[in-house]
Structure formats: structure tokens, C-alpha cells
Amino acid sequence: MAVKVRERPKRSGIYWIYIDHQGARKAKKIGKDKRLANEVAKKIEARLVLGDFDLDYDQPSNLFSEYADTWITVTIPATCKPSTESDYKGLLKNHILPAFGKKPVTEINRLSIKKFLMKKVNDGYASSTVTHMKNVISGILNLAIDDEIIPANPAHKVGKIFKTIKMGALMDPLNRDELKVMLDTFNKHFNKHYPMALTLARTGMRLGEVTGLQWGDIDFRNRFITIQRGLVRGKIEAPKNSKTRKIDMSMQLCTELEKLHTKRKGQTLKNGWKAVPEWVFINNEGKPVDSSNWRRRVFYKALEKAKLRKIRIHDLRHSYASLLIQSGESLAYVRDQLGHHSIKVTVDIYGHLAPEGNKTAVDKLDDEGFFRNNPQPIRNLK
Numbered sequence: 001m002a003v004k005v006r007e008r009p010k011r012s013g014i015y016w017i018y019i020d021h022q023g024a025r026k027a028k029k030i031g032k033d034k035r036l037a038n039e040v041a042k043k044i045e046a047r048l049v050l051g052d053f054d055l056d057y058d059q060p061s062n063l064f065s066e067y068a069d070t071w072i073t074v075t076i077p078a079t080c081k082p083s084t085e086s087d088y089k090g091l092l093k094n095h096i097l098p099a100f101g102k103k104p105v106t107e108i109n110r111l112s113i114k115k116f117l118m119k120k121v122n123d124g125y126a127s128s129t130v131t132h133m134k135n136v137i138s139g140i141l142n143l144a145i146d147d148e149i150i151p152a153n154p155a156h157k158v159g160k161i162f163k164t165i166k167m168g169a170l171m172d173p174l175n176r177d178e179l180k181v182m183l184d185t186f187n188k189h190f191n192k193h194y195p196m197a198l199t200l201a202r203t204g205m206r207l208g209e210v211t212g213l214q215w216g217d218i219d220f221r222n223r224f225i226t227i228q229r230g231l232v233r234g235k236i237e238a239p240k241n242s243k244t245r246k247i248d249m250s251m252q253l254c255t256e257l258e259k260l261h262t263k264r265k266g267q268t269l270k271n272g273w274k275a276v277p278e279w280v281f282i283n284n285e286g287k288p289v290d291s292s293n294w295r296r297r298v299f300y301k302a303l304e305k306a307k308l309r310k311i312r313i314h315d316l317r318h319s320y321a322s323l324l325i326q327s328g329e330s331l332a333y334v335r336d337q338l339g340h341h342s343i344k345v346t347v348d349i350y351g352h353l354a355p356e357g358n359k360t361a362v363d364k365l366d367d368e369g370f371f372r373n374n375p376q377p378i379r380n381l382k
Contacts, residue, residue, distance in 0.1 A: 003045040005037045010146045012070040017041050062149055064108060065101035068092055071140045083232040091136050105144040110154040113137060172311050173319035180367065185306035193298050195260045196281045202253040202365055204320035204338050207313050208232045211291050213280040220258055223249045231288055241341045252366035255374060321350055327364045
């Protein structure tokens with residue numbers, strides 16, 4: 001004879017009473033009041049001792065959707081960035097719940113998961129997206145394991161789902177000449193956005209890192225930028241891998257950003273702002289640039305004006321790394337600049353190690369004639 005109170009699913013805040021009596025198990029859902037659940041459990045235990053027990057019982061449904069709700073509302077907010085949470089919600093709503101939501105977790109097996117994932121691959125979804133779907137399913141089913149409903153996670157070891165594609169095969173970097181054409185086009189036709197385009201091209205920063213850049217992150221004297229945040233979908237997040245890093249600035253970029261800061265002071269006076277906006281790249285209201293709008297209304301139009309193929313903004317990161325390596329710099333230096341969590345990631349994408357580099361590496365990316373026309377960087381920040 002045993003009467004136990006259990007939270008089910010774990011971390012859901014919903015409490016059940018489980019009664020093991022005369023070889024049978026019965027269950028009763030109480031709700032979110034743990035104190036009430038404990039009181040009811042004591043009363044049931046007393047009735048069992050007296051031999052007076054007759055209770056209508058509930059049978060837990062063990063539906064995948066119930067565990068999914070707990071996972072997305074409790075587990076994910078505590079462990080993931082808001083942008084990741086948003087992505088997972090989209091995958092659940094549009095793909096995973098329509099396939100598995102109404103099924104008990106006990107009826108979901110490895111084969112059904114593999115068929116689901118393979119269909120998504122055949123439908124043309126990227127391997128990274130399908131992998132995220134698998135991770136979502138696996139995370140939800142882990143809750144059922146914690147709840148002792150299933151003995152193992154069927155989302156583990158589902159076998160080969162898609163062909164292995166080397167990460168380097170997915171990039172489409174611009175070569176030096178193409179990059180110069182793009183930057184010249186920005187400078188001539190989209191001059192307001194030229195400093196941001198130059199920052200992307202000369203640092204390999206992610207778009208969210210660039211839109212999240214603040215003036216206090218820039219050391220003009222020693223020519224480096226500290227990456228300590230990203231701005232994703234309007235929300236500030238920690239850098240990828242949750243690590244800050246310092247990246248070197250080329251002389252050309254350093255000079256251009258100093259000019260921008262001087263221009264921003266005048267813009268602040270003209271608009272009657274109380275202070276210079278802390279964000280480096282802003283809209284007309286002094287707020288951070290919206291990355292989606294910039295991509296669609298500026299970047300793609302600049303590529304079209306330059307008569308260049310349509311690439312992703314992320315390919316400027318690949319362009320930066322590729323040009324550094326072609327200049328003879330090491331993958332260890334590239335790793336540090338890009339903020340990869342390990343040298344293996346850099347090697348997988350960009351190839352074999354090259355000689356060691358330093359700040360002269362980023363200077364090699366600057367336009368020809370820049371040093372002849374600008375022998376010394378300007379220094380106007382106090």
C-alpha cells in the first residue's frame with residue numbers, strides 16, 4: 001500500500017496522487033495546489049488503513065503535447081535565449097505538434113521519428129532545421145523519461161537522416177574584387193550605410209553583433225572591438241557561445257568609425273537628442289538598426305546595384321575569413337577573430353592551418369591607396 005504525490009510532468013506545476021493498492025495503481029489529478037495534493041494524499045492513506053476506499057481515478061493521457069507544453073514554457077525559458085525559444089515555438093507549432101501532438105509518448109518510436117525527419121529533408125528543409133526539429137523532439141521526450149513513462153529516448157540514434165555536407169560547401173564568399181565593388185557601391189549610392197557594410201566586411205562580425213555594437217565597445221587607440229552582446233529580433237542577448245571576445249580593427253575601419261562618431265555628434269545636436277545614442281548603427285530615431293529591414297531594403301538593393309549575385313549577409317563573414325587565409329594568416333587567428341568555440345569548427349569550414357597573424361592581417365584587407373591618402377588614423381574621440 002502506498003500513496004504518493006508527484007508533479008507530472010516534472011516541472012509542470014501540476015500534481016497527481018498515485019495510489020498503489022492490492023496490486024493495482026490508480027491516479028487522481030489534483031491540479032497546481034501542492035498543499036491540497038498532500039492533504040488529499042493523507043486522507044486517502046487513512047481510508048486505506050481503515051479499509052474504506054472507493055475513489056474514481058483518472059488515467060494520465062501521457063500525450064506528447066502535454067510534455068511539449070511543459071518543455072517550451074518551463075525548460076526552454078530557463079536554459080535558452082529568447083530567439084532560440086521563438087524558433088522552437090515555431091518548429092513545434094508548424095511541424096512537430098501536427099505530427100506527434102495527439103499521440104501518447106509511449107506510442108512514439110524511433111521509426112516514426114526517423115520517417116518524420118526524412119520527410120522534412122525530402123521536402124527541402126535545410127539539414128540544420130531538421131536537426132533542430134530532432135533536438136526539440138528529443139528534449140520533450142526527455143521529460144517523459146524523467147517522469148518514468150518511457151525507458152529510453154527514441155529520438156536518440158535515429159540513424160543517418162541526410163547526407164553529410166561539409167560546412168564550407170554552404171558558404172558563398174565574395175572575392176577581393178567583388179568585395180571592393182560592393183563597398184564602393186555602398187559608399188557611392190548607400191553612403192549612410194557604408195560604415196555598417198564596412199564593419200561587416202572588415203571584422204567578420206555576425207549581423208546581430210554589428211547591430212548590437214555600442215560606442216563603448218570600441219577602443220580606437222588600440223584598434224579593437226569588444227563583442228559582448230548581440231541584438232536579435234530587437235532583444236539583447238549574450239554573444240554566441242556566451243563568451244565575449246576582442247577583435248582587431250583595420251586602419252580603414254577604425255578611421256571610418258571615428259568619422260561616424262564625429263558625424264553622430266552633429267546629428268545629435270541637429271535632432272535635439274539629449275546625448276549621442278549609445279548604439280553605433282542607428283535609424284532616424286536614434287534606435288538600433290533593424291537587421292531584417294537592413295537586409296531587405298539596403299543590403300540586397302546594394303548587391304543588385306553593384307550587379308553582384310545575391311548572397312547572405314553571413315557570407316561577408318566567410319569573405320572576411322577567406323581573404324585573411326589567402327593573405328597567409330593562421331586559422332588560429334581566424335578562430336579568435338570569428339569567435340568559434342574551437343579550432344575544429346574553423347578547420348572544418350576553412351581548411352588547413354596557416355602561419356600566425358596579428359593586426360597587420362586586417363590591414364591587408366583595406367583598399368589599395370588607403371595608407372597613401374591616410375598615413376595616420378584620425379583621433380577625435382575623447
